[in-house]
Amino acid sequence: MLSVQEVTRVVAGKSLVDRVSATFERGELSLIIGPNGAGKSTLIKLLSKQLRADAGAIGYDSVDVGSIPNRELARIRAVLSQNIEVSFPLRVWEVVMMGRYPHFAGRPGAADVRACEEVMRFFDVSEMGERDYSTLSGGEKQRVHFARVLAQIWFAASGKSRYLFLDEPLTFLDIYYQFEFMGKVRELLKAGDLVVVGVVHDLNLAARFADKILLLHEGRVLACGSKTEVLTQENIKTAFRLEPTLVRTDEKSVHLVFD
Amino acid sequence: MPAKPLASPYAGMTPVLALALVAIAVFSIRFGAVAISFGDMWSALTRGFAAPESLNLTERIFLEIRLPRALACILVGSSLAVGGVLMQALFRNPIVEPGLVGTSSGAAFGASLYFVLGAALKFHAGEWTLPIAACLGGALATACVFLLAETGTAQTETTTGLLLIGIAINALFLSGVGFMSYIARDPQARSITFWSLGTLSGASWRAVILLACSTLIGLTVALRHARQLNALMMGEDEALYLGIDVRRLKLTIIAVNVMIVAVATSITGIISFVGLIVPHLLRLLKGSDNRFLLIGSVFLGAILLTGADIAARVLLRPAELPIGIVTSAVGAPVFITLLRRRRYRF
Numbered sequence: 001m002l003s004v005q006e007v008t009r010v011v012a013g014k015s016l017v018d019r020v021s022a023t024f025e026r027g028e029l030s031l032i033i034g035p036n037g038a039g040k041s042t043l044i045k046l047l048s049k050q051l052r053a054d055a056g057a058i059g060y061d062s063v064d065v066g067s068i069p070n071r072e073l074a075r076i077r078a079v080l081s082q083n084i085e086v087s088f089p090l091r092v093w094e095v096v097m098m099g100r101y102p103h104f105a106g107r108p109g110a111a112d113v114r115a116c117e118e119v120m121r122f123f124d125v126s127e128m129g130e131r132d133y134s135t136l137s138g139g140e141k142q143r144v145h146f147a148r149v150l151a152q153i154w155f156a157a158s159g160k161s162r163y164l165f166l167d168e169p170l171t172f173l174d175i176y177y178q179f180e181f182m183g184k185v186r187e188l189l190k191a192g193d194l195v196v197v198g199v200v201h202d203l204n205l206a207a208r209f210a211d212k213i214l215l216l217h218e219g220r221v222l223a224c225g226s227k228t229e230v231l232t233q234e235n236i237k238t239a240f241r242l243e244p245t246l247v248r249t250d251e252k253s254v255h256l257v258f259d
Numbered sequence: 260m261p262a263k264p265l266a267s268p269y270a271g272m273t274p275v276l277a278l279a280l281v282a283i284a285v286f287s288i289r290f291g292a293v294a295i296s297f298g299d300m301w302s303a304l305t306r307g308f309a310a311p312e313s314l315n316l317t318e319r320i321f322l323e324i325r326l327p328r329a330l331a332c333i334l335v336g337s338s339l340a341v342g343g344v345l346m347q348a349l350f351r352n353p354i355v356e357p358g359l360v361g362t363s364s365g366a367a368f369g370a371s372l373y374f375v376l377g378a379a380l381k382f383h384a385g386e387w388t389l390p391i392a393a394c395l396g397g398a399l400a401t402a403c404v405f406l407l408a409e410t411g412t413a414q415t416e417t418t419t420g421l422l423l424i425g426i427a428i429n430a431l432f433l434s435g436v437g438f439m440s441y442i443a444r445d446p447q448a449r450s451i452t453f454w455s456l457g458t459l460s461g462a463s464w465r466a467v468i469l470l471a472c473s474t475l476i477g478l479t480v481a482l483r484h485a486r487q488l489n490a491l492m493m494g495e496d497e498a499l500y501l502g503i504d505v506r507r508l509k510l511t512i513i514a515v516n517v518m519i520v521a522v523a524t525s526i527t528g529i530i531s532f533v534g535l536i537v538p539h540l541l542r543l544l545k546g547s548d549n550r551f552l553l554i555g556s557v558f559l560g561a562i563l564l565t566g567a568d569i570a571a572r573v574l575l576r577p578a579e580l581p582i583g584i585v586t587s588a589v590g591a592p593v594f595i596t597l598l599r600r601r602r603y604r605f
Contacts, residue, residue: 048500050496050499050500070502070503071502071503074502077500078500081496084494085493086492086493087351087352087353087492088347088351088542088547089547090547094489094546094547095493098486098489098493101501101502149500152501
């Protein structure tokens with residue numbers, strides 16, 4: 001479980017993230033939405049400990065994130081961002097193996113090799129293991145990075161939750177890969193000990209896949225809850241200054257149509 | 260994925276390079292105005308350290324001149340190449356060479372100060388005065404670069420910011436060298452020139468021991484950070500996500516680079532291109548894993564510099580060319596050929 005209490009981040013006198021509180025459960029896919037400048041990216045960086053909060057508390061299974069050493073944290077927390085370039089030619093499996101760096105010193109052990117093999121099969125990149133990463137297409141590169149990031153937290157950590165943060169990883173993928181990736185994340189969530197929190201831009205993608213949606217507006221939580229609770233005409237109007245038509249095909253789903 | 264992904268493609272390279280190094284080093288030692296047989300080498304090595312007075316002239320040339328020179332050459336080549344690997348990895352940039360954070364130009368400035376003002380200085384440390392002046396200069400320039408970057412804005416803290424400040428500080432210290440040459444009298448000016456071109460003729464056993472210490476320590480520390488440097492290839496954010504303290508990594512790597520490059524430069528003067536070209540050659544051969552690059556560069560840097568030293572002694576025989584002229588003259592066309600290859604991605 002990931003708990004966020006009154007978290008605030010101030011830069012140059014402006015609160016980018018302003019007293020945000022939320023709880024993200026194991027086995028759930030939580031997606032953060034909001035207009036540009038709402039603080040989505042800052043919040044995800046605070047949650048993943050890339051930035052430190054100026055006030056408030058972030059707890060990983062109720063342990064304060066500040067008290068967890070970085071290397072230890074890296075064994076249970078992975079962050080998937082977009083469009084990573086590697087500055088020198090590397091083989092694909094070398095890139096994936098980097099995900100195991102927090103787990104071994106010296107040479108990779110049998111578990112590290114197994115994690116890489118399994119995760120590469122999972123993301124369907126096994127075939128390109130020996131290829132030079134820099135020669136891959138954009139979609140292939142992103143899949144290799146999915147594999148690398150998941151390799152980092154591939155095995156359950158005894159007694160602890162695992163945390164996966166998605167920092168707009170889908171921005172440069174076509175719709176097929178967006179759906180395929182979200183499907184894979186749902187599959188991973190079945191393990192039960194994984195907390196997934198992500199930022200996406202596409203409201204319909206959030207509506208399609210999220211268990212919980214957190215709508216940020218001007219650094220504050222405008223709404224937080226299930227898709228039907230958050231994706232209301234009023235909330236969308238306040239945050240995005242647009243009035244969508246909400247289409248309900250059944251009890252659980254919401255589609256937004258912008259005319 | 261291959262059956263055994265960790266049956267590393269890098270395997271087998273080190274023994275080949277090690278053998279090549281031994282071969283070229285032995286050739287370099289035997290080659291010269293006085294031919295030295297294996298018998299001379301053996302008897303000098305077995306008796307020389309215990310009873311130096313019992314050696315004949317050939318054996319003494321081997322033990323007192325050729326051997327320390329060959330070893331110094333190996334160690335300087337290794338140091339510069341390792342420095343090149345470290346700096347390219349740190350800056351994630353293939354155009355970088357070890358002098359980039361100001362180390363070489365600072366060392367050159369320290370040396371030129373010594374040449375011009377040395378006589379007026381109260382401080383004397385015998386044959387160590389020049390290396391100490393050069394080391395201090397190198398450390399000073401690098402410290403300037405780092406402090407200016409760190410105390411500036413968020414922008415100057417980035418590796419690009421560090422790189423740009425490095426370029427500026429290099430220019431500043433080189434103008435200092437220029438000024439020193441300008442006000443120098445003739446023999447001093449010539450010393451500065453020679454030193455700026457690089458030479459191994461001053462190699463002594465004491466220099467070898469100093470170089471061996473700095474190279475060994477530097478390499479050990481560097482190897483411990485090889486994987487962290489690999490992670491840095493994906494950028495600082497990704498390295499942070501893998502639990503790496505990027506700021507400390509930068510400081511450590513720069514400190515190692517300053518130590519090995521400043522010590523090497525302080526003994527031989529400025530030898531360019533070795534640090535730039537060796538990492539590229541190795542990447543072309545096998546790949547970019549920094550662990551492999553570091554070990555490979557120890558050997559390949561030594562091989563190339565030993566080759567250059569042989570060339571420096573042959574080309575204008577019996578005179579000797581400054582080795583820096585050879586490394587630049589040969590290195591530049593080789594490097595350009597390398598970059599123009601379609602297969603090579605940089």
